[in-house]
Amino acid sequence: MAKLLELKNVSKTFPGVKALQNVHLDLNEGEVLGLCGENGAGKSTLMKVLTGIYTPDPGAEIWLDGKQVEVKDVNHARDLGLSIIHQELNLVNDLTVAQNLFLGRPGSHKGGFINDRALEERAAELFDRYGMRIDPRARMGSLTVARQQMVEIARALSYDSRILVMDEPTAALTGVETERLFELIRDFVSPTTGLIYISHRMPEIAEITDRVSVLRDGEYVGTVVTDEVEMREIVSMMVGREVSAEARPRTKRLSDEVVLKVSNLSSKNLLHDINFEVREGEILGFAGLVGAGRTEVARCVFGADARTSGDIEVRGKRVRIHNAVDGVNAGIGYLSEDRKQYGLLLDQSISDNAAMATMEKFHTAGYIHDDKIEKIGKEYSKKLRVRTPSVAQLIRKLSGGNQQKVVIAKWLIRDSDVLIFDEPTRGIDVGAKEEIYELLDDLSRQGKAIVVISSELPEVLRVSHRIAVMANGRITGFLDNEEATQANIMELATVGKPVVEGAHS
């Protein structure tokens, strides 16, 4: 019997990055296939190739029902019966449900004129057929995320999709909503259809899938039958190699003095009762899946976002932090994961960027001493080995690694006690990564208290003395570097929602 879907030899190269390398994947009729892998393993890229968003490198083959096809674009994929529901929903909040369902769809208008009443009727029929209770006239933005997702599913189904891909569909759902989603999935799967389910959450994979395929670093690792393996085995397939002994921190914390202490931190939507301490010269890693709340912790501690409760102490003194100005004054520096958006002024020079958090030192009654700024810019460019012909160079023209060094310089010049690095090596190529790690080691030796948020487990293990693991807005455990492995971090990070919530209630 021919497979419903077969992908052979799929590679995808982006400038400078090989995102997929000879990946294979197959889907049987009537089955739910789990697709697992760490962040950046290539799951989303593969699904984008399948649904016509990306064109694969030459040599890739896509077979549907035993016939080879070439997916030209998104519309063509849809005609072939391939639909995807992205993690980020593609909906227009200010239009109604019915308007969203038929947006851009052939036959939704007559010569440019739109009959909303007719669309609403068709939408209602559709929802009836799938047993969804959604008002077609409701404004999209007024629905909960779970209901919005149902609209997306209804839209995908209405194209008579035979193969449906769901990318992290439960990221924003509660436990009950997840159960409802699973019912919908079971209803969808029939002897002629199949579903590919992408998730990080092992309990969900165990519950809903028949088989699981694993990707790692853009390569195909293997496929297992869900009932025949322990979830732990899948996790170790995902992380693959154990990290070698060298890739561990080369420093120890300087003393037992607590520099940063955070207690009972909660935020409105996500964080729940976060407690941790960072000591002098210590690097505390924050591991967890995307959306677990690590960045939110950093932003709340620094003052960039509001918290609903929580005390912050710096060197034993309680500090009032209500905004970023307070955070900076309390001696905290935050290095965002998105340097370009939150960390740098792209059209300003290296030295201006480096001095940005410390301008009060560089002016007299408002008059700026550019000579001093240039001097300190040069000093730190040299210290941090920023590769540039001149400190007058615009940030835009530097590589990612060098840009990151300028952001580090900004907080070093400020002389912050606490440095929070959010994904310090994102967008930085392999060679420069090690340099950033060495810089972190240096900062640790200088006695800074450092928090490093990272989605890359080898990186967390390489730099952190201790590791806090988060899931669903809570810290699910602390691991000392000696006892930490990729596998036990992943286990803590993939604890399902009910477990996390149960453990605390």
Place this chain on the structure above:
Amino acid sequence: MSTTEETKTEVEHEAKKEGRSGSSFQQLLVLLALVAIYVFFMFAAPNFAQLGIAIDILSQSAYIGVMALGTTFIIATGGIDLSSGTGMSLMAVAAGIFLAAPPYWNLPLGAGLLLVLLVGALIGAINGANVAILGLPPFIATLAMMMAARGLALVISQTQTISIANPGYKNLVQGNLIPRFELGGSTIAIPNSVLIFILLAIVAAFLLNKTLLGRYALAIGSNEEATRLSGVNVRFWKMMVYIVGGLFVAIGAILYSGRFGFVQPSEGVGFELNVIAAAVIGGTSLSGGRANITGTVIGALIMQTLTKGLQMMGLRQEWQLVVTGVVVLIAVLIDIQRQRRANAA
């Protein structure tokens, strides 16, 4: 090896070329445009090629130019000020009320001028508060102010024309601090308004390039969030920028009303667009982060040169507007092209 060397020197060169306040290349381009337009009229318009005409252009561009200096700071933050035109008429009316003979207040010159500046700062502070504290989009906040200021100007003047007979006031703007002199057979008189314009341009350039105000304005326009996360009090500095903008409008109002010696409350409508155009022609980016004062000054001069030249060619005023519109379009197009290339590199 030689290629890497080449790129390196090229990069070094680029780095030097592009200063913090936009590229000097852009400034050069604008200056060349001014010269080209000027030379064109020297041949196309009879009697245009006289020093007196050049001084006329300078003094007539002074009030728009001065207001554009302040607006340059606001645009540098990524904001916009639509209230400069009617704000100017409100402040001019205020000047009339403070300084004109009874039934008006008939205040001493110094006190009157100070009060006008205060009104300017107040208007700026209201704009600033609406933008920085209440979080209104600058377009909306200053649009509201534009309407309110127009109404207020009519209300407080009771829609009457006010003539300011205060001799000191007229002298401040029209007098000649530099004595008249002979040059090439004609008498040259440089009105004080030109001196004030030049002086304020220097002050503005200093503020933009050498002080916290300018640095933070550009930083906010370049990336407000990154600036906030660097611990800069963004609200405070935005407030300051709008207050400075209001002060420049107040000085513009003094130059405008002093030129004619009387104030009409309904004038000034639409001036804000000339003010914005001057800054934009000069290479200040409407999306913020890039601004330069020299460009703004030249931008104001280009607009006035066009007006004067076309007028002397005998072209109807309506056509002058069309030509000015086309020039603004071309200036911005060139700038966008240049930026695209810069970002692609």
